[in-house]
Amino acid sequence: MAIITVNGNTINPEATGYVSGNAKDSNFIYVQSYHDLNIDEKWQLAKAGVEIQEYVAEYTYLCRYTPEDLEPIRAMTFVRSANVYHAELKSTVSLKDMVQRETDRTEYEVDLILHDNPNIGSTALAPYVAQSAGVDINELEVLSNKIRLTVHQDKLDDLAAFDSVNRIEEVRPKSVYNDQARDILQADTLFTSTGYQGADQIVCVADTGFDQGVANDNSSVKVHPAFAGRVERLVSLWLSGDSKDPVGHGTHVCGSVCGNGVYTDSVQGKNISVKGTAPAARLMVQSMSKYSDALKRWILKAPADLSTLFSVPYDLGVRIHSNSWGDTWDEVTGQLGYEADASTIDRFIYEHQDFVVLIAAGNDADVKNHGSSQIGDNGAAKNCITVGATGTTRSNDGQRYCPDVPALSGTKDTAIFSSRGPTKSTIDSQGRVTPGRVKPDVVAPGVVILSAASRSVAANAYIRKRNGLSNDNDWLFMSGTSMATPLVAGCAALIREVLQERGKEQPSAALVKALLINGAVNHSSPNGPGFDNQQGFGLVDINRSIAMIKQSTFIDGGNRTEATTYDVPALRLAPATDSRWESPAIPIPSARNRLVVTLAYPDAPSALLQNDVNLIVLADGVERHGNMGDDQGYDHINNVEKVIWDDVPAPTATIIVQAYAFTKPDSEQAFAVAWTVQAR
Numbered sequence: 050m051a052i053i054t055v056n057g058n059t060i061n062p063e064a065t066g067y068v069s070g071n072a073k074d075s076n077f078i079y080v081q082s083y084h085d086l087n088i089d090e091k092w093q094l095a096k097a098g099v100e101i102q103e104y105v106a107e108y109t110y111l112c113r114y115t116p117e118d119l120e121p122i123r124a125m126t127f128v129r130s131a132n133v134y135h136a137e138l139k140s141t142v143s144l145k146d147m148v149q150r151e152t153d154r155t156e157y158e159v160d161l162i163l164h165d166n167p168n169i170g171s172t173a174l175a176p177y178v179a180q181s182a183g184v185d186i187n188e189l190e191v192l193s194n195k196i197r198l199t200v201h202q203d204k205l206d207d208l209a210a211f212d213s214v215n216r217i218e219e220v221r222p223k224s225v226y227n228d229q230a231r232d233i234l235q236a237d238t239l240f241t242s243t244g245y246q247g248a249d250q251i252v253c254v255a256d257t258g259f260d261q262g263v264a265n266d267n268s269s270v271k272v273h274p275a276f277a278g279r280v281e282r283l284v285s286l287w288l289s290g291d292s293k294d295p296v297g298h299g300t301h302v303c304g305s306v307c308g309n310g311v312y313t314d315s316v317q318g319k320n321i322s323v324k325g326t327a328p329a330a331r332l333m334v335q336s337m338s339k340y341s342d343a344l345k346r347w348i349l350k351a352p353a354d355l356s357t358l359f360s361v362p363y364d365l366g367v368r369i370h371s372n373s374w375g376d377t378w379d380e381v382t383g384q385l386g387y388e389a390d391a392s393t394i395d396r397f398i399y400e401h402q403d404f405v406v407l408i409a410a411g412n413d414a415d416v417k418n419h420g421s422s423q424i425g426d427n428g429a430a431k432n433c434i435t436v437g438a439t440g441t442t443r444s445n446d447g448q449r450y451c452p453d454v455p456a457l458s459g460t461k462d463t464a465i466f467s468s469r470g471p472t473k474s475t476i477d478s479q480g481r482v483t484p485g486r487v488k489p490d491v492v493a494p495g496v497v498i499l500s501a502a503s504r505s506v507a508a509n510a511y512i513r514k515r516n517g518l519s520n521d522n523d524w525l526f527m528s529g530t531s532m533a534t535p536l537v538a539g540c541a542a543l544i545r546e547v548l549q550e551r552g553k554e555q556p557s558a559a560l561v562k563a564l565l566i567n568g569a570v571n572h573s574s575p576n577g578p579g580f581d582n583q584q585g586f587g588l589v590d591i592n593r594s595i596a597m598i599k600q601s602t603f604i605d606g607g608n609r610t611e612a613t614t615y616d617v618p619a620l621r622l623a624p625a626t627d628s629r630w631e632s633p634a635i636p637i638p639s640a641r642n643r644l645v646v647t648l649a650y651p652d653a654p655s656a657l658l659q660n661d662v663n664l665i666v667l668a669d670g671v672e673r674h675g676n677m678g679d680d681q682g683y684d685h686i687n688n689v690e691k692v693i694w695d696d697v698p699a700p701t702a703t704i705i706v707q708a709y710a711f712t713k714p715d716s717e718q719a720f721a722v723a724w725t726v727q728a729r
Contacts (some may be wrong), residue, residue, distance in 0.1 A: 051129055053081060053106045054476040056216050057142030057386060062130040069133040069256035073117040073354040075212050076168055077134040081109045081478075082127050088622055088714045089128050095119050102165050102226070104712045105653050107478040111215075112522040113166055115291045130613070136209040143382045144219040148202045150381060157203070158220040160353070160389050161196045164558060167213035170607065171196050174213055177677040181207045189552055192354040195389065196264065205409035218388050221426075223337075223351045225257060225298045225531055235516050245595065247327025247542035248272055249549070251281055252369045253362040254535065256299030257532055258336035260281055261405065261504050262292040273300065275310030275323070275501045276332065284361065287350060292336040294503035295347050297512045299334065301527050302373050304501030305535035307332055308541075312499065314520045323499060323524065324588070326539025327546075333362055334533070337374075355393040363404055371538035373531030375407045375424040380417040384475040385425030386658035395654040398432035398558055401717055402651055405558040406430075407547075409530040410437040410489040411468035416721045422582060423468035424488045429657075431688050432651045434562055435488050438464040438495025438533040439572075439588055450497040450517025450526045467495065470582040475656070487685050489585040490562070491569045493540075497526045540565065540591045547598045555610040559649040560721035564603060566595030566689060567647035567723040578678035579645075579693040586647075586691055597723050606630060606650075606706070607719030619717040620708040621660065628708040630720075634701035641729040644694045646704055650677055650720035653712070654690045660718045661709040664690040669699035683709070 052061050061068055062081060066678060072078055082090070085108065091101060099122060100113040111134060114122075118137045122131040143589060144159065161178065163171060172193050179186040188356060192198040195218065200208065239483065244290055244433025264280035272280065283292035294300045304310075308326035312321040339350045351374070352358055361372060376385060398404055408430065413423040429434040444451050447458040447465050458464055472485030497516055502525040513519065516526040541561050547557045557697045569587035571580055580586045607619025621627040637644065648664040664675030664684045674683055675690020684690055696700075706720055 051081060051478040052476065052480055053079065053109050054480070055064060055105050055138040056140070058138050059476055060135065060137065060259070060495055062132055065134060067135060069119060070131050071117045072114055073135045074117055076113055076115050077111065077164055077212060078114045078119070078131055079109055079111050079134055080122060081130045082129060083090060083129050083426060084108060085710050086110070091714045093125060104657050104659055105655070106475070106657070108426050109478070110469055110712070113164070130317055136206065136584065139214060139218045140205055141219070141386070141387060141388065146382055146682055147219060155202050156199055156200060158197065158199045159196070160218050160220055160415070161208060162215045162389050163217065164195050166213040169213055172724065173493065174211065177211065178208065183546065190353050195354070197353050199640045201700070208668070221379070223349050223374050224377045225296070225349055225374045236700065245543045247307060247330030247539060249544055250330045250369065250542035250545055251333055251337065251367045252327065252330050252538050252542055253373060254299065254335040254371045255301050255337060255358055256302050256308060257296040257334040257338045257347070258285070258294030258299045258372060258503070259301050259334040260294055261301060262294075267655060269630050271382045271502060273501050275304055275308035279307060279331045280334070281331040282333045282365065283336065284334070286290070286352060287339040288336070292334060293505045294336070295338055295504045295505050297506040297510070298373070298526065298527070298531065299336065300503035301500040301525065302371065302531060302535045303332055305498060305532060306330065306371060306539045308501050310501070310523070311526045312521050315547070316520045319687060327542035330539065330542045331364070333367055335362070353697065355390055358399050359406070359661070360398045368403055369405045369407070369538055369541050371407045371535050372427065373410055373529075373534045375428060376652050378411070378413045378416055378423070383418050383420050384423050384473050385429070388426060390427050390526045391430040392654040394427060394430040395652065397431045399651045399653055402557045402559065402608070403555050405541050405561050406433040407534050407541065408433045408435050409534040412466040412529050412681060413468045415466050422470055422485070424470045425473055425706050428468070428488060429472040429486070431486065432558065434565065435585070436534040436537045437489035437492040437531045437584060438467040438529060439584070440464055440491045440496045441494040441498065443497050443499070445497045447496065448460055448516065448528060454487060455534055460494055461588065463492065463573050464496050466528070467492070470585065484686070487580050487585055487689065490689065491537060491565055491586055491589050492584045493533040493536045493589050495530055496528050498528065498532040500532070504691040532590060537589055540589055540594070543591055543600070544594055547595050551598055552603070552613055553605070554662050555608065555616050557605050557608050557719060560603060560605045560723070561652055562596055562689070563647045563649040563721040563723040564594045566649065566691060567597065567645055567725060578676060579691050580676065587687070593725065597725050600725070603721070603723040605721050607717060619719050620706065621717045622708055622711050622714055630706040632704040634703060635724065635726065637700055637702055637729060638695045639700070640720060641696055643727045643729050644692070644697050644702055644724070645727070646692045646724040647689045648706055648720060648722050650688050650718060658685065659712040660716065661685050661689070662718060663707045664692060664710050665705040665707060666692045666694060666696045667703055667705060668702040
């Protein structure tokens with residue numbers, strides 16, 4: 050028996066009821082093989098009219114197939130089964146669980162996600178969806194690749210029956226990722242003493258808004274002094290012309306990116322300089338605050354299609370996008386999987402490979418029913434940089450600023466609230482649990498962070514004292530992965546600044562990610578393979594990352610926008626010579642040493658890897674493989690791989706990047722590699 054798990058649903062295709070007689074009523078099938086298909090086998094399928102769209106489960110491919118007869122596919126020796134894509138697989142298991150357990154609720158807001166190359170597009174499908182759901186068509190939100198609606202639970206099976214529908218997901222409310230019981234401080238000791246400040250970089254922050262909603266001083270409103278002259282653009286998604294921050298979260302986040310001001314301690318009579326990680330960078334803010342009459346409070350509302358959140362700043366020349374929010378934790382469902390927002394994030398970065406997206410990991414490690422791992426939804430995306438939180442140097446109890454006591458949560462300690470990885474596990478064809486991807490990618494200080502306070506927030510508002518009292522109304526303390534994320538966004542700005550100084554004008558997001566991760570140090574498992582589920586690949590050290598740029602120990606593969614000395618061709622499966630990149634010999638010192646290498650690459654949207662690429666480091670006939678420590682196996686789960694090799698047994702080493710398997714055999718794969726050799 051070989052089972053298939055899609056959207057959390059597990060079926061046995063050989064069981065009665067799941068074997069399709071033919072495909073006359075569907076243009077979408079799944080093909081399950083006995084092994085990873087090679088190029089020749091994929092071409093055989095293509096000649097039979099099979100268009101492979103996505104690798105959805107172990108040895109299983111979702112395909113578009115317009116002929117009715119499935120027997121020509123089943124007759125191929127490498128094919129185990131070929132069946133219509135069952136409606137049973139379309140609703141996510143988390144949606145099914147909610148419907149089953151919530152006896153007091155029957156209406157659900159859902160997204161109908163369409164297949165790539167559907168039979169009909171979302172606009173044409175909408176009238177049929179409205180009729181089937183029993184709702185007015187004007188109640189549907191019709192987007193390019195999905196339809197959002199509120200529907201009675203009894204209609205979900207009818208919606209799943211539409212052939213163009215790939216999956217159905219529940220829509221969850223969004224929330225900011227500051228810790229609700231404790232808010233974080235500002236990193237007084239930044240990661241950086243490099244002298245770089247993010248000059249000529251623009252960072253976009255999508256959040257609750259900005260200060261009093263003006264970019265420049267006018268006769269009646271003054272901009273917070275930490276941002277004077279550096280606010281490039283303000284955009285309000287829901288309140289026409291009003292980008293103010295009534296919550297305080299967005300302004301605080303902006304300050305951690307590029308704030309530059311003075312905290313006046315009125316009690317101690319001190320003036321303290323407070324800076325974000327990129328104090329010379331400019332700022333664009335997308336305000337997503339909206340007042341809820343039902344809840345009688347401000348809420349954060351993201352657009353149904355996140356690509357619209359990214360496309361506007363991208364078209365304006367912005368290349369860094371910071372997001373300190375995500376889906377609200379459900380204490381019964383628990384960890385979410387890879388869903389529509391993660392897919393949208395991955396698709397946008399895959400199609401705009403110089404766009405760096407940072408996502409907060411979440412603050413669910415100590416909530417009810419937290420389990421062993423919590424990172425899902427946006428943070429599960431493969432191509433973004435997911436950021437967790439550590440403590441700080443400032444006095445704290447792990448939650449609040451506590452003057453005159455030692456820091457309970459220090460900079461090397463994982464914050465108690467910071468969501469842990471890996472991403473949600475899957476089931477392989479033999480019914481065994483396969484762990485998810487390494488997340489978070491990196492961590493940064495996120496406990497009692499001191500940053501800018503919105504002047505739209507009342508002086509006596511609870512948010513101003515929740516994480517410790519500030520003695521200056523222009524500044525406040527907050528805690529959460531929300532606060533760690535913009536610090537790393539500022540570091541991304543520094544990396545881009547230095548790369549451009551070295552002639553790399555349009556670096557890929559994968560290169561920025563590789564440089565950040567290769568410079569990071571994991572402190573939660575110091576004797577491990579260089580990563581774990583608490584801190585991912587570790588605490589950002591921007592000095593290490595910048596040193597690699599200055600030493601020119603990096604390459605950018607498949608970047609179509611420029612051809613510098615740092616650029617190399619993309620990988621292809623054929624010819625075989627194009628499936629591999631190999632570095633020149635890297636000198637290794639004879640003394641005790643450490644070689645650190647990181648591979649990062651953008652993968653096509655899907656829960657599983659669509660293109661599998663391996664990192665190999667070779668020295669005197671001995672190999673180390675990415676993420677495997679001393680193990681000689683290969684990582685087929687992550688699109689980030691890291692090798693840490695102490696005391697390399699040779700005077701030189703060679704880095705190899707090898708294409709292993711591509712879902713679509715004629716595709717090409719961009720990638721980036723960064724490396725450093727350190728004396729120990």
